[in-house]
Amino acid sequence: MSLSAYAEPKEAQRLEPNGLRLLAALEAMAEVGAQPDGSICRRGFSPEDRQGRELLGRWLREAGLSVRVDAAGNLIARREGLEPSLPALVTGSHLDTVPTGGRYDGTLGVIAGLEVLRCLQESNHPLRHPLELVVFADEESTMVGCKGMTGRASADPAAYATSNGESIERNLARIGGDWAHLASANRSDHAIAAFVELHVEQGGVLEQRQHDIGVVQGVVGQRRFTIRVNGQANHAGTTPMDERQDALVAASHVVLAVQQLAALHPGDPVATVGKLEVWPNAANVVPGEVVMSVDLRDLSADVLSGLEGDLRQRLSEVEARSGCRVLIEPQFEVKPTPAAPALMQTIADCAAHLGYSASPLPSRASHDAQEMGRRWPMGMIFVPSHRGLSHSAAEYTSLEQCLAGTSVLLASLLKLDQDLNPG
Incomplete structure (x- = not known):
């Protein structure tokens, strides 16, 4: 799709993320697991991880969305579409962190998805497709959430090296998962139309290029x-x-x-x-x-x-x-996971339409999108990381950059809703 072919509906022109609300949610989530040195510690399955998931779940329910936890521990919010038989558009990331994590890694993708849903809800803007926000379980250690959803999770409990050293069975139970029925988390091929993840770059390429948006070519x-x-x-x-x-x-x-x-x-x-x-x-x-x-x-x-x-x-x-x-x-x-060319083009077109500079680059860090892209069309949106720093208290992405990424995410989902599965 060329930029000249981009035709945004009149209703969508009024849809803009609320920057102050986005910032407030990021700040509130950063208080969960905050450490004296300014870093964040929400290890997968920890009390802090559960607190963060509970906070997000409350926000989602307050927005009028249905929320559930699947057997792999993924927290899933769903907004139904006008055509319920269509597969869902899915966005999301993770809330768990490394021991001295930053406030944006994973979290930005989750909070941006929340803001997209809030924006759609308050404007009563209909989508053809259902839209889901997924908080994937334990991305930083076992990746049991995304692997469970894609059907690639090992059935051997010994295969999971959890950060707290406890069994995967016990850990999943803590967050509402169910090891005995792990296979039920595996979504069908026709359940998902596309997956789009917003994430901080965790490197310095975009800042060096002075570009607002990274159109991710795939996960290495x-x-x-x-x-x-x-x-x-x-x-x-x-x-x-x-x-x-x-x-x-x-x-x-x-x-x-x-x-x-x-x-x-x-x-x-x-x-x-x-x-x-x-x-x-x-x-x-x-x-x-x-x-x-x-x-x-x-x-x-x-x-x-x-x-x-x-x-x-x-x-x-x-x-x-x-x-x-x-x-x-x-x-x-x-194995590497390439992004879907059509999703890359959509992200690039939306960034250009919104006036943001953008360029392609690979993701050299692993993400939930790497597993999701093995089953369904996948796209990723990067925003800059100051000085390329991540997994530390020094991790920083400005509100303007977070808002730019959220705007491109919203526009991309709206465009995909128009373009995919035409009637």
């Missing part, structure tokens, strides 16, 4: 490995340099190789050595073993495969030069 895939470099521990004083099998020296070449792979490889990948363990880790001993993590991310599965192949080749070269044995062990793989 990840491949993570453990690399073990085995040398020979020996006396640091008595072992000549040319007779050493120094595992740390060999590992340093691996670290540089990982950096070079991402910098030189076609596409726009990132590669990180984030964890390093040295044995015996003593000042007077030549290191005998190093264990490190390698994290590869890109939007293209082909690029990831190319990176992995090149990494394995580089490791063989390091092994041959150093005399150390270099082993690579896959840890996990998450």
Whole structure:
């Protein structure tokens, strides 16, 4: 759809998010789990998480919306449409945080969805499709909510590493979920028309570009490995340099190789050595073993495969030069999830129509949209993160930026309501 084809109905021209109400809701939610250092702690299933969900549920019911919790612990508000047989338009994100989280990560997408629903309710503006707001359960740890909704949740309780160390069965019960009936959270293919998530970027690209809106191209895939470099521990004083099998020296070449792979490889990948363990880790001993993590991310599965192949080749070269044995062990793989082109175009058109600058970019962090996009058409809207900071008390997105994202979300949902499933 071209921008020239954008035709907003007269009724929609009067629909604008209420900035003061949006700010008040963001501020009220930030008080739930507030820490002395200014960060927010609402770990999944914690009392603070439950308090935040209860607060949001109260706001939704006060707006005249039906609210339920599915077996996967997702809190779902629904506004019926004029054509109840149509699949739902869905928006949402999460309210749980990391231990020292910020006030916008996840929360903005939820509060913006609340504001969209409030705006529609107070104006009595009808939609053809039902509209749902979902607060996904435990995004920061198990992602049981979005995986349950998409039918990709493991049936093995041991597969869930919860932040409080308690069983997934007990945790789900705390928030109204039901482990015994987890499969019932799986929505049918025809239940959802599209999913659109508003989120802070959690990076500095939009701020660097000086753009208001990010049109997310998709959520990158990840491949993570453990690399073990085995040398020979020996006396640091008595072992000549040319007779050493120094595992740390060999590992340093691996670290540089990982950096070079991402910098030189076609596409726009990132590669990180984030964890390093040295044995015996003593000042007077030549290191005998190093264990490190390698994290590869890109939007293209082909690029990831190319990176992995090149990494394995580089490791063989390091092994041959150093005399150390270099082993690579896959840890996990998450496939990339591209955004639906039609939703990207809708978001871009709506941003332009509203006068906001916008540009495409990938999401290199995981989101609920990554799982939702494996089943249904998915789009994501990013707004800038000041200095690219997130998962910290320093996380900041201005009210104007939050309002811009909410406006684009509202306009996109209105446009999708017109365009999808034409009668």
